[in-house]
Amino acid sequence: MTRLAVIYIFVELILIIFAVITFVVWDKRYRKNHGIDVPRGFEKTEEVSLDPNSGEKLRVYFNSKTGERFYHTEK
Template sequence: MKFLFGFYGIQILIVLICLLLGYFVYDKRFNRNHGNQIPQGFQRTNEVNIDPVTGEKTRVYFNPDNGERFYKKEK
């Protein structure tokens, strides 16, 4: 019985570690397009996201040439 708990416990632990690594290492889409300087070719949109906890506003900029989005924090 100990063997079964150990065997399945190790498999669950490996899956959890893989999920955590995937979350922290590979999911950087949102933070990748953050910054203070707006790159060339980006146009301001009417989209504004407001963080409900801190009240910070984030403005969305759009590049019509390649469809990329850029997020800038506003005060």
């Protein structure tokens, strides 16, 4: 019975660690290229989203050579 409890706690810890790491990685990926100046090679798209935390409009720019996206704050 004790062994089953240890296995259960171990699995739960692994799931919690995985969830935290996933959130941190996603958040960095989303925020890493959010800035003021649009880099060279990026083209304006029609995609605009509203940041739920700050309420700012974010315009998406796309680099067709690298596939990278850039989020620019619009006023």
